[in-house]
Amino acid sequence: MKQSIELEQPFVFTVISGKGGVGKSMTSVNTATMLSKLGYKVALLDADLGLANCATLLNEPVSATVSTWIEGKCGIEDLLYYTSGITLVTGANEPGENKFKPDLFMDALDQVTLYLKQDHDFVIIDTPAGAGEMSLWALDISQVGILVLVDEPTAISDVYRLCKYVFNIDPEYHFASIVNYAESEETAQSTYQRFNTILNYFLNKQTQYFGFIPASDLVRQSVQRQKPLLQMEGPNSILKEFEFIAENVLAYAKNREKTLLKTVH
Numbered sequence: 001m002k003q004s005i006e007l008e009q010p011f012v013f014t015v016i017s018g019k020g021g022v023g024k025s026m027t028s029v030n031t032a033t034m035l036s037k038l039g040y041k042v043a044l045l046d047a048d049l050g051l052a053n054c055a056t057l058l059n060e061p062v063s064a065t066v067s068t069w070i071e072g073k074c075g076i077e078d079l080l081y082y083t084s085g086i087t088l089v090t091g092a093n094e095p096g097e098n099k100f101k102p103d104l105f106m107d108a109l110d111q112v113t114l115y116l117k118q119d120h121d122f123v124i125i126d127t128p129a130g131a132g133e134m135s136l137w138a139l140d141i142s143q144v145g146i147l148v149l150v151d152e153p154t155a156i157s158d159v160y161r162l163c164k165y166v167f168n169i170d171p172e173y174h175f176a177s178i179v180n181y182a183e184s185e186e187t188a189q190s191t192y193q194r195f196n197t198i199l200n201y202f203l204n205k206q207t208q209y210f211g212f213i214p215a216s217d218l219v220r221q222s223v224q225r226q227k228p229l230l231q232m233e234g235p236n237s238i239l240k241e242f243e244f245i246a247e248n249v250l251a252y253a254k255n256r257e258k259t260l261l262k263t264v265h
């Protein structure tokens with residue numbers, strides 16, 4: 001398929017939220033498969049070290065993980081699982097596998113990301129819940145952090161505190177927002193606006209709106225059947241929302257490239 005926008009450089013982004021169960025992995029998997037459908041080479045790196053579930057969402061049994069690679073039980077090329085049109089790499093399958101010091105893991109993930117960038121247009125990193133070291137590693141290596149917002153006080157305050165923490169380390173960090181479990185586009189926009197107002201008022205920061213995902217049985221069914229939304233039969237109104245998200249990611253990647261080129265010259 002012809003690429004709609006050429007990318008000169010691979011683009012790395014992270015899907016993050018602070019809170020668990022808000023749809024990060026579901027968003028990562030469906031954004032990845034949508035970017036692949038648009039003609040791009042996409043890698044999905046599951047940085048949830050212990051309870052990784054992108055492999056489950058894609059119904060792809062994974063035995064070679066970054067953890068087993070660190071142990072010398074497989075080669076780096078064995079970490080790549082080609083499934084649903086994307087390349088999947090898994091950090092660690094079992095909590096017990098995650099027995100290395102974070103520094104060692106981060107170093108290994110740095111190497112894996114570099115390796116994936118050689119042959120992919122996009123590297124998408126799915127993060128665990130919380131604002132732990134792995135999430136910060138993922139944000140650090142990414143060109144944008146995509147926040148998954150849900151209209152619940154705990155979810156919004158978790159995302160806010162995550163942003164505050166990151167802006168303390170890097171005031172210029174770039175975040176974008178996606179609203180999940182939205183009742184409609186209007187409620188999604190108002191959730192986003194409310195979050196942005198808080199961020200603006202207290203931290204003088206903004207995030208860019210990348211789209212929304214409605215609360216829907218189809219999303220639940222696709223998780224149950226371990227199939228990305230693109231592979232679900234029948235009418236599928238949610239695909240256009242993922243198309244919108246993917247187009248926003250693309251436009252953002254292209255824009256960042258232009259800005260970087262300007263700074264280089």
Ligand SMILES: Nc1ncnc2c1ncn2[C@@H]1O[C@H](COP(=O)(O)OP(=O)(O)O)[C@@H](O)[C@H]1O
Binds near residue numbers: 022181215220
């Ligand atoms: N838009 C949605 N509509 C319906 N169910 C959803 C939606 N988003 C997520 N879910 C449900 O929530 C569960 C948790 O999503 P997941 O992506 O695993 O969250 P996280 O990675 O943030 O922990 C999924 O298994 C799915 O059943």
Ligand SMILES: [Mg+2]
Binds near residue numbers: 024026048128
């Ligand atoms: Mg997850």
